[in-house]
Amino acid sequence: MKTIFTTGEAAAICKVSQQTIIRCFDSGRLGGFRVPGSKFRRVTRDGLLAFMRENGIPTDGLDGGKLKILVVDDDPDIVELFTDVLQRYGRFQVRTARTGYEAGMVTQEFMPDVILLDYLLPDVNGNVVCQTIRKNPAFAHIKIIIVSGVVKQDEINRLLKAGANEFVKKPFNIDKLVALIDKLTAVE
Amino acid sequence: MAPPRCPLSIIHYSLPPLATVAVKVLAASGEDETAIDEVVQAISGEPELMARVLQLVENPAADTGFAAVRSAVVAISIFQLLGAMPDKSGCFSREEFWKHSLAVGCCGELLAEQLSRLDAGGAAVAAADAFVCGLLHDMGKIALVALWPKSYARVVETTDLLRGDIADLERSIIGVDHLVLGKRLAEQWNLPPAIRECAWLHGLFPGALPAMAQNKALVNLISLADVLVRRQQVGYSGNYLFPVSREELAAVVGLNEEAVDAAVAGLAERIEKRRAAFALDDTKANAPRGQTQSGVNALDANTPLAVMQAMAPTAQEMFAGCVAIFSLLPAQSLAEVLLACGSDAPQTLLLACSQRPALASGGNGPVRAVGDDLDWLMSAIRPRLDGEFNYWLALETAGQCIGGIVWGGGAGETARLAKQVPDLAEVSRWWTLALQTSQVRQEAKILAEQLAQANRQLQTAQTQAMQGQMFNALGEFAAGAAHEMNNPLAVISGRSQLLAGQLADPRQRTMAQQIFEQSQRLSDIISDLMDYAKPQPAQRRLCPVGEIIAEARRLAKSKADPADRNIVLELGQAPDVMVDPAQVSAAVAEVLANACQATDPAGGQVKIQSAFDPQARCVVLTITDNGGGMDPHVLPHAFDPFFSSRPAGRRRGMGLPKAQRWIEASGGSIRLESRPSQGTRCVIILNRN
Numbered sequence: 080m081k082t083i084f085t086t087g088e089a090a091a092i093c094k095v096s097q098q099t100i101i102r103c104f105d106s107g108r109l110g111g112f113r114v115p116g117s118k119f120r121r122v123t124r125d126g127l128l129a130f131m132r133e134n135g136i137p138t139d140g141l142d143g144g145k146l147k148i149l150v151v152d153d154d155p156d157i158v159e160l161f162t163d164v165l166q167r168y169g170r171f172q173v174r175t176a177r178t179g180y181e182a183g184m185v186t187q188e189f190m191p192d193v194i195l196l197d198y199l200l201p202d203v204n205g206n207v208v209c210q211t212i213r214k215n216p217a218f219a220h221i222k223i224i225i226v227s228g229v230v231k232q233d234e235i236n237r238l239l240k241a242g243a244n245e246f247v248k249k250p251f252n253i254d255k256l257v258a259l260i261d262k263l264t265a266v267e
Numbered sequence: 268m269a270p271p272r273c274p275l276s277i278i279h280y281s282l283p284p285l286a287t288v289a290v291k292v293l294a295a296s297g298e299d300e301t302a303i304d305e306v307v308q309a310i311s312g313e314p315e316l317m318a319r320v321l322q323l324v325e326n327p328a329a330d331t332g333f334a335a336v337r338s339a340v341v342a343i344s345i346f347q348l349l350g351a352m353p354d355k356s357g358c359f360s361r362e363e364f365w366k367h368s369l370a371v372g373c374c375g376e377l378l379a380e381q382l383s384r385l386d387a388g389g390a391a392v393a394a395a396d397a398f399v400c401g402l403l404h405d406m407g408k409i410a411l412v413a414l415w416p417k418s419y420a421r422v423v424e425t426t427d428l429l430r431g432d433i434a435d436l437e438r439s440i441i442g443v444d445h446l447v448l449g450k451r452l453a454e455q456w457n458l459p460p461a462i463r464e465c466a467w468l469h470g471l472f473p474g475a476l477p478a479m480a481q482n483k484a485l486v487n488l489i490s491l492a493d494v495l496v497r498r499q500q501v502g503y504s505g506n507y508l509f510p511v512s513r514e515e516l517a518a519v520v521g522l523n524e525e526a527v528d529a530a531v532a533g534l535a536e537r538i539e540k541r542r543a544a545f546a547l548d549d550t551k552a553n554a555p556r557g558q559t560q561s562g563v564n565a566l567d568a569n570t571p572l573a574v575m576q577a578m579a580p581t582a583q584e585m586f587a588g589c590v591a592i593f594s595l596l597p598a599q600s601l602a603e604v605l606l607a608c609g610s611d612a613p614q615t616l617l618l619a620c621s622q623r624p625a626l627a628s629g630g631n632g633p634v635r636a637v638g639d640d641l642d643w644l645m646s647a648i649r650p651r652l653d654g655e656f657n658y659w660l661a662l663e664t665a666g667q668c669i670g671g672i673v674w675g676g677g678a679g680e681t682a683r684l685a686k687q688v689p690d691l692a693e694v695s696r697w698w699t700l701a702l703q704t705s706q707v708r709q710e711a712k713i714l715a716e717q718l719a720q721a722n723r724q725l726q727t728a729q730t731q732a733m734q735g736q737m738f739n740a741l742g743e744f745a746a747g748a749a750h751e752m753n754n755p756l757a758v759i760s761g762r763s764q765l766l767a768g769q770l771a772d773p774r775q776r777t778m779a780q781q782i783f784e785q786s787q788r789l790s791d792i793i794s795d796l797m798d799y800a801k802p803q804p805a806q807r808r809l810c811p812v813g814e815i816i817a818e819a820r821r822l823a824k825s826k827a828d829p830a831d832r833n834i835v836l837e838l839g840q841a842p843d844v845m846v847d848p849a850q851v852s853a854a855v856a857e858v859l860a861n862a863c864q865a866t867d868p869a870g871g872q873v874k875i876q877s878a879f880d881p882q883a884r885c886v887v888l889t890i891t892d893n894g895g896g897m898d899p900h901v902l903p904h905a906f907d908p909f910f911s912s913r914p915a916g917r918r919r920g921m922g923l924p925k926a927q928r929w930i931e932a933s934g935g936s937i938r939l940e941s942r943p944s945q946g947t948r949c950v951i952i953l954n955r956n
Contacts, residue, residue, distance in 0.1 A: 156754075164761060228749060233803075250786055250787070251757065253761060
């Protein structure tokens with residue numbers, strides 16, 4: 080989880096110009112510090128959050144440390160289950176997709192930290208989604224967890240090779256799944 | 268030892284002929300009064316035979332009396348004949364074999380009686396016929412033991428080890444099986460077709476019997492009797508595989524379950540009654556008397572040898588006192604040779620023919636000087652022929668030489684015979700025709716035998732293919748079903764976890780937890796099903812047997828109750844085996860876990876033995892326990908998935924089926940032997956390649 084931002088990054092998150100950020104920084108309305116020995120400005124997470132709240136800027140792009148999870152599954156009951164489970168913990172922000180295509184679109188827009196990906200989707204298989212996401216360097220930091228009822232060792236190996244980080248079997252244990260998400264996103 | 272190329276011809280030259288009485292009896296028909304009288308006289312001349320016959324036939328004077336007497340005489344004569352044949356193999360218990368044969372005969376008789384009692388309207392089978400056919404159905408085995416004792420010892424050992432079909436092993440080790448041999452014996456001794464067909468075709472699926480078989484009802488009856496007797500485990504006959512089920516056979520024969528049970532119930536008593544007639548204890552003391560002493564057995568008039576025998580006198584008249592006649596079967600490289608010298612009894616020889624003689628060319632008449640292409644023959648017979656030079660008359664048809672007549676003579680032989688060319692040509696045409704016809708018959712016989720053999724193999728292959736197909740279909744079905752089931756299961760599992768976390772009331776919380784646990788159980792069952800239906804492919808490599816056993820013990824101890832079960836190890840020298848070590852260890856662990864569960868913690872003993880069988884070139888692992896053993900109703904289902912004789916919920920019943928899959932995937936085999944209160948023995952066979 081990022082705790083330090085450049086003025087450019089802060090501007091992108093707030094969807095304002097970099098100049099605006101610099102002015103706010105300089106006038107003390109935006110918390111941060113200068114890199115010692117240089118004139119470069121750095122904005123802290125807390126400072127940014129406070130700034131955004133004060134000014135009514137939607138904190139989607141930077142939401143109080145909540146991890147962003149994208150759940151991809153064509154079964155609505157499963158999707159609802161994941162959403163309920165994750166939201167119950169209070170520190171996850173969840174979006175959903177029902178097809179491989181939709182998953183790609185939402186990933187672009189939402190920039191999740193973790194994708195929970197069902198292997199069997201209506202349009203493509205999970206491993207194709209995996210490969211496509213991995214092709215884009217902008218998504219390199221996204222953790223992909225494949226969730227599936229089918230558990231064959233050679234298939235699992237193929238998935239891991241296609242770019243998945245982990246594999247979880249359905250039905251799953253909630254605590255274990257959340258622990259896994261935390262573990263994967265802890266090293267940052 | 269490679270199987271002999273034409274072993275069947277050897278029988279003809281090596282086996283004793285039938286006793287005179289039996290020959291007479293077989294030749295006589297039931298209607299001819301004078302023939303019957305002769306037969307009765309012949310039998311009366313042998314008081315001992317008579318006594319035994321009377322023990323078998325209650326009422327010789329009845330309507331069916333003659334047929335019964337005939338069957339009895341045949342049975343006793345052949346029994347004695349076979350009993351007098353040597354057995355140097357040391358591996359085959361003659362006594363056990365006859366116990367089994369006698370039991371099948373009695374069972375056949377009882378089944379036939381049940382059939383006529385039910386008056387089922389289907390084909391009736393005479394009880395006396397059933398008895399003889401049952402008694403002699405496996406006679407081929409005696410001949411095999413007599414002719415090839417060492418090879419047969421190997422067959423018996425390997426069958427014992429691998430528990431396979433003894434006929435397959437006989438064919439692969441010796442070259443011929445006891446079924447075909449039994450048929451040939453029946454032909455050689457001119458036994459009624461019923462006996463021949465039973466010896467040859469018993470054990471086939473009723474639907475697979477050839478159309479030309481005339482005694483199908485009898486063959487099926489004997490097959491049923493065979494299966495029933497083996498179930499009763501009377502005596503030992505060496506076979507372990509039974510492809511056709513008792514129910515199927517009973518239905519085809521026309522007997523209901525009651526009738527079959529009634530027959531089986533009367534078996535022990537009937538065997539006792541009949542034993543006396545066969546004096547199983549002192550077979551050797553009763554050598555048959557009055558055997559025909561001719562060097563050539565009473566021949567079926569249709570064989571090439573018979574034709575040659577008929578040709579001999581004329582040939583001798585035409586050419587020389589001493590002639591040799593040979594017949595070459597088109598498909599084989601062996602020649603049958605008849606040597607007739609003067610008025611001595613003709614001698615028969617079997618020779619390997621390295622080269623088929625060339626066709627006659629040129630118009631010098633049919634008689635030619637013997638050339639190099641008959642060296643294979645001349646080297647054997649030249650000393651016997653008179654005269655300085657050798658000549659021969661070829662019998663040719665369809666561009667091939669199928670035989671010929673060879674004799675010795677003086678220098679001007681061809682000139683001398685030139686005058687008789689038209690007559691010679693005529694005679695040789697007739698001879699050729701006769702010989703060819705008999706050869707065609709011979710080939711048809713061989714072909715029929717090969718077909719029957721192929722039929723049997725097809726039967727086994729079809730069963731295996733069907734099972735294989737079933738497995739694949741099951742695998743696809745299971746994979747699809749499992750996937751469908753996992754999603755709803757995930758919802759149940761997840762929601763119940765959430766509920767368990769939210770509910771305040773501890774009772775309700777417990778209920779939610781139960782839902783969660785049960786969904787886990789379901790998930791495990793689905794995984795097991797998937798594993799079984801589409802198992803992981805085996806990754807085979809060479810590994811030491813000791814390691815596999817050690818790993819298996821470790822796994823079993825962690826799985827079954829870890830009490831200090833006394834596991835005894837007897838590990839012999841065994842080479843490495845080519846298997847997937849993880850899977851095979853897991854398989855052995857399943858068996859061990861079962862064994863531990865079956866035995867009582869205090870006094871129970873589980874033993875693991877390993878040994879190398881150099882004959883079959885495989886490693887044999889045996890796991891024995893002295894626990895409660897398995898019911899005969901349970902044993903056949905031991906490898907069925909989800910089958911468990913224990914109360915539901917204790918173990919899922921997948922242990923043995925998984926073990927079987929794993930072991931077979933590594934190229935091995937597994938089987939179970941068990942008797943109630945005598946413990947269980949599990950034999951696992953692993954290969955080196």
